[in-house]
Amino acid sequence: MKTDAWDLIEAVDSNCNSTGRVKSSPHINQLQVVRASNSWSSLLLYFSKNAEASLWAAKVARSVVSSLSSVQEFNFEERVGTSDCAIWADVINHPDTGQPAGYGTRLQRDVESDTTGKFKHLLGIAKPLLPVGHCALITHWIKAMTASECVDTIFVITNALYFEPFQEWAREFPNVKILSDGTKTNEARLGAVACLQLTIKHFSVEDHVIVVGGDTLFKEDFSLLKFTERFSEAQAKHRDASLVLCYQCKEEETSKYGILEVDEDMRVSCMKEKPQPSETQSRRACPCFYLFSKESLPLLDVFLDEKKNAPIQERDAPGTFLSWLILRRPVYVQEILGRFDVGNLPSYIECDNYFKDRIQDNNVYLQ
Template sequence: MKALILAAGYATRLYPLTKNFPKSLLKVKDKPIIDYILEKVLLVPGIDEIVVVTNSKFAVQFRKWARLQQAGKRISVLDDLTKSNETRRGAVGDIHFAIDKKRMKDDLLVIGGDNLFDGDLNKLISFAKKKNGPVIGVYDIKSKHEATKYGVIKLNRGKRIVEFREKPSKPQSTLVGMCLYYFPKQKLDLVKEYIKDKKGKRDATGFYIEWLRKKVDIYGYALSGKWYDIGDYKFYNQAKDVFGLKHRS
């Protein structure tokens, strides 16, 4: 199994903090955001390689970070060859880029490089293997107003996704999709198919999930505890105040 950490965005909503520094390397308390993610990934015994996909602007900084890690597993940094927010590949584009460049043939765990969460990845993967299909991590945000900022999910009793709406004005639930995915190796080619089919919608992974839902059964696994999708100063400050305090060493 491979783990892919998405860190190729330009984080313009966090300027000037991220103008010349990658968001995933910003610190929450005493360590970078990506370190919290790495700790979670290292608890998954089946993962034999961790791939960080970034851009040309920040590749040097991530390679320096990777050299300092003593993870016991291979960490690869992949430059997606973009140099600006205007030319970015987008999240789905970077997933496709990584699968293609690394010639991935294994099950794949994908995590957004700006996501901090408490949940157990082993439980999500175990759930995915029982379902034998793609799985997205979901979170009950407990506010329909806040849900309008995310992809909103409706599950049936078997936890299969029966509806996925990207940033709806009137959400039907408070269950939202995280940037946390498990794709069985048999389904990796569907990313390439989506890229060809939906050339203009490579950034929001929600569009891919809604497209994928119509092709195969895809399931949602609810994670408990805290979750921060660090997209702007508000959530970055919240993460520093709450998540970092809880996880201090």
């Protein structure tokens, strides 16, 4: 039996009011008026134009999961006919993410739950476009790469929902090209490896490629110049060598990261995905920052062909390709002190304040 969305909203609002998980909202009164028209478009329009209501709806949706088992039978997306409301619709369908197209984060959930209201401006912003210090997170990389002249062109791939914000941001950077993967839902996502392949094919890339995760920022010891010099050294040993980074993580943190094991020449022998401390002696965490040699790029096709029938998790994160590549081509590593985390609100605030206080010269940072 399909469950009516109105019943879900009202039942959860009532239930959560008594349990204290989600307080009753004045929006329920407005929804009664909207419901009288028996129009789904009216419901969607109401939430799309009322950010506070949309925030409340997201909280309600997450409470639904633990309140009503019937939510698993309810497919809100079947009733949605407009892309403008895809964000809210996806929140209802996938309340554990809180954001559409697989880009939901703990940070967004923290912002939704924050009672101070100081961070409402962060709602719905893609991680790379988050303000960090005096500019967007991704802008730190663009300025550094442009100033250091280590790359010819910068490609940014995003989903269809964030395509326009990225286009707007990129107007001041003539060397940046934005590409949409065309997806709008988490289920339809291509995965990071397929997105990399799409970018390379779309722009006919035939050179070495630096891959940077959209939420990646490093401490001041990192230098693009030193990194590319280290890559040249690795290429002198093996013309098909690639290069990655690592930093020392705490013993209890190995289960959070991909951990690299290396030999005496700092060549990676294997990458273990989120191992327990007892499963590896290494504490070398590998952030999403890779320099793939042009010789390794054709292997993307091989990897994706091998994984075409595998679950999306086996080809989603870029580290899955790296782990596979390590067993087939030389991959070396350069050590750094660490990376910044913007995964939740407290860590984002810490990172933002750090950059405001200490990273003043964008023409030097990361170069």
